[in-house]
């Protein structure tokens with residue numbers, strides 16, 4: 051068997067999917083992730099982006115980014131621990147600490163590296179991790195790297211989590227780790243109960259607030275604001291690739307933990323610093339959130355309008371309080387057909403099939419942007435109606 055045989059076999063499968071219109075990955079976008087995006091030369095309505103507040107094309111965010119490139123160049127060309135930390139990185143870390151209500155934060159080059167690098171630096175062989183079965187791959191990778199004993203609990207099942215904690219060796223250090231908003235279905239972790247069992251069994255808690263930051267809570271500060279639990283969680287992490295419309299991530303914790311991570315997390319030390327302009331993008335995004343609270347209101351208005359409209363049409367939705375709307379289809383082939391027909395009608399959505407979701411629960415992941423217009427939402431609903439009826443879903 052040749053090392054690369056797996057590639058040839060894999061590509062045969064991809065060719066099959068492409069020839070059956072069941073391949074929706076690596077699609078080429080020809081413009082910004084705005085409500086209207088160009089694909090194959092056509093204007094499409096984008097219901098598949100995490101640019102929740104529309105900051106990717108916000109004039110203030112764009113001009114702050116350009117200004118930072120002019121002042122600081124295109125990249126810092128070094129690790130954060132050597133000469134890659136700039137005034138902008140420090141300013142961002144301070145601003146994020148205020149945003150999340152923590153003593154300090156550490157900014158990593160991607161969200162993936164944030165989760166992976168935080169867990170792997172803090173949890174070691176002989177420790178235990180309790181991880182939700184639907185946690186993001188970056189958390190799973192961190193768990194593997196840590197060499198700790200990893201217990202997977204059933205999704206959001208607090209009884210199962212407690213059973214596992216109750217039977218664990220009381221002398222071991224323990225971390226419970228969970229996505230705040232689960233990225234495929236938009237459902238929320240039950241943080242109040244997680245915190246309760248964590249306190250009962252002496253475990254620390256880490257939350258990945260990738261999809262909650264900028265989205266949840268009255269001010270958009272995230273899942274801790276939503277649950278009124280600011281300051282109660284040991285490690286609060288997030289990414290800049292969703293609401294903040296760029297790349298990077300952060301962990302908020304006590305000053306002591308952050309200082310430790312800065313000199314012990316390999317994903318922080320042995321990689322290039324995020325370009326200073328990225329820090330400027332996120333700082334500007336945080337300022338826009340303060341100055342234009344109507345963006346957050348508009349986001350939830352759009353999400354609620356879309357949810358109500360889809361339900362009235364007869365689609366089955368899983369309930370969420372986020373702008374991620376899971377339209378449950380069940381069968382993989384019909385899920386792909388739905389996405390394909392919607393694409394032909396000028397609507398971009400993401401089909402989600404196993405292993406990203408469990409068997410027979412494939413779904414269309416709709417995500418809305420604050421800057422989508424009422425007219426665009428109405429057009430999208432009309433197209434859902436057309437496709438849903440054609441495929442016998444509604």
Ligand code: PMP
Pocket residue numbers: 160161162163165186188229231233258260261289290291292297298299
């Ligand atoms: N955590 C969650 C819940 C995510 O959805 C993602 C991105 N898909 C990440 C972490 C990784 O973040 P990034 O894409 O910014 O590296």
